[in-house]
Amino acid sequence: MAITEKELEELFEKMPKKMEKNRRKHIMIKNGELESQAIEANTRTVPGVITNRGCAYAGCKGVVLGPIKDMIHITHGPIGCAFYTWGARRNKAKTEENVKNFMNYAFSTNMQEKDIVFGGEKKLAAMIDEVVDMFHPNAITISATCPVGLIGDDINAVAKAAQERHGIQVLAFSCEGYKGVSQSAGHHIANNNLMANVIGTGDMEKAPGKYSINILGEYNIGGDSWEIERFLKEIGYNIVCVMTGDGAWEHIRNAHVADLNLVQCHRSINYIAEKIQTKYGTPWLKVNFVGVQSTIKSLRDMATYFDDPELTKKTEEVIERELARVQPVIDQYAKICNNKTAFCFVGGSRGHHYQGLFRELGIETVLAGYEFAHRDDYEGREVIPDIKTDADSKNIPDFQVEPDPSRFHLRMSPEKMEELKQKIPLGDYAGMNLEMKDGDLIVDDLNHFETEEFIKLLQPDIFASGIKDKYVVQKMGIPAKQLHSYDYSGPYAGFNGAVNFARDVSMAFASPTWNYITPPWKTAPLLEGEFGEGGKA
Template identity: 70%
Template structure:
């Protein structure tokens, strides 16, 4: 069923007037006839709306820093936040040195009431000593939770002193939960910290191979990055570091040598991409390794960037080989999925990325949105100069980088850059809205109430989001697919990942379970029989009897 403004109005009427006015700006019906459709995003969450958004700490420690495997990530604060960000994102990692993989560890100062009253700096300093002794990590991060900033613990100073004492890269991130309006603030804080303290710390001056790249904004959920790297390696690329899935301090510190940075999740990592370009002259390419077509396009764009005939040829060979492998496998799933509709509401980029893969399976995305994205993720980076900065965004300072005197090198000439930018998303992202079908809905910061209402109207065949909201549609009898942690499945990226995704989605439709939801006594009689026709006389008799 198509949706119109009136229906949205009806949904919003349930809210108090002020809330209604606010939420209205976060919902857009796609209309390609209109040049630039605006949506409000990255503004304060309405209290009590039951949002799916998290906090700055979640974005910093939970998303960006957490996956770096050879570092110990200390959480300075009471125990809860450390516990809740302990292995919750399924970012996988393997390392050559089994003693240097600390992802399974949750390490916290576990502040108590006395620490809140008297300050926790000394405890933190003592704890860093212990962590160095126990784990011998390659580097340490310290992330702050709410009370730390409020009681005035100077974690930056503690980190600095510890750095001098241990001769280790120890950095602090003031990512208290109340900063900004969502986890997006935390991404920014983490980006700034990594750029300022780690990237470029290494002593490499030259890339280790002809085609050295970094993959930014790929967190290796369910092994996504491994599938992508498999294909890239086969073509002949060398991946210096993945930020930050399966990433490491050891690799990250030499990230500056890459000749191209790929950006998968624009929201969480565009700051670093931008800063790498300014500081080292390395452009970034917006890629999307979710979906077969998107993967192919990304690979071709990469080859085009390097412009090497042999590389272009090799790229096509690999694409052909991969397609031959997966296309026959995909067919049966397409038959099951074809003609279905989906909701696709994820964090800050997957809401866009998965639409293409759905389309390839014959599934139309009728509603999509982001939890914590900004307007540029919806409308494209062209909108950036027009975004008003508010008090919340000003609280997270932009890190102003300047070209590195020694290491800045234009990777491609300016003219060629301009020429390429016309063809491929080089240092640019066009956003989600432009890719959406007319009549489909874009919702920013979807909540429980709206989820339920939109499901009632649009009756999607599958709802793809996260664990907090997946049980709502399931209770309503609609299959779901978690796109945050993949329901413990994956990888979904690249060629082989697409098959996994198709299998999992098709299984959601095809499971016999749904057939039993309505009990037989609700929709058909348990006793079969027919009522005999009778003459008027006998019927009257029976009624009377």
């Protein structure tokens, strides 16, 4: 079932005027016949609409920094922000030899009223001293929350002084919640600082072996990264570091030595991918390890990049074996899922990535969108030069990098690069919209009002989103799948992940509990039997 222009018009008419004007630019029906279809994204949410979006702090500390396991992440602010990002995102991490793992801890400066009035710098410095004394970390991050910027605490100065005092790296991130318009601002702030001060500070001068790669924008939710690493390592890749799922400061420092950067979540990490290329010459490849076919394509793209018959042979062997192993299982689950429709509204990459996996199960995505993406995530990177900056995007400082005089080196000739770009998404992301069908709805920053309206219009069989929508949708009798936390299951990436996902989605459809929603007395008459003549039973 596709939505008509008329139905969409009627929906817009129900909105307050100013909101309608705004939302028209964020919602579109895919029409492949048009030369281009622009969508507005990464602009302010209208207050009061009930958005799913979070804040810059959530994007910086919660998403990008939080998973780096061997750093102590101090949240400078009142207690809540640290509390809500403590173990809440399922970015799993293993303790390694000589790499500490602070994932079970939450550190907050616990700002009180007097700190708001008189400043919190001393308290922050005191906390750094205490955690260094107690935990002996190799590095520390400080993430600012809303009041910090307002009261003018100079967290950079505190970090610099602490770094000198303790001889360990202390990084400050000015990711106050009000910066930008969503988590996306926080990703950018985190990327900038990691690029400026961590990546390339390691001692390694050359890659640890052949086919050395970094995996960027992979957060190891439910163990995704471990599944991806399983077959990458078997094929023969050397993984220098993952940014940032199960990631380590110790490893990220040496990210400069890899010969290829894989980019899984384009939105949250593309800044680093671009800057590593400028500074160290490492190209990046857009990959998608969600879904069997996407995983296979990504593996073949990687083999094409390295262009080595041995690697290609091993890649095909692993693909053949994995496919033979998982496809029959997935096919069984697909019988339950076939001919169904989905809404797929997630953060900044999954709204796109999961469409392929749904398709493999016979489920068509009829509405998709992102919570905090930019136009390039919808329309492809070619629109980047056309994206207008505004007051909100301008307040995220960008910085320029230069080629590193000793460590920059090209991985191949410019001619070879150009040739490869024709074959594989090297340094490019074509965006989500390209893969959607004509008539599909694309919605940026979907709000609650639209969620209810679009469900009424399109009646999807499953709704993939986050925790805040989940029970709303389930109350309507529609299965809801959390694609931020995977409903505490996973991994969903790679070959094994596809099986897990197929199993979980089938379970959502097949659960007998749906059959009990209507009580039997709602459909049966109160009295049974026939009335005889004269009203006697």
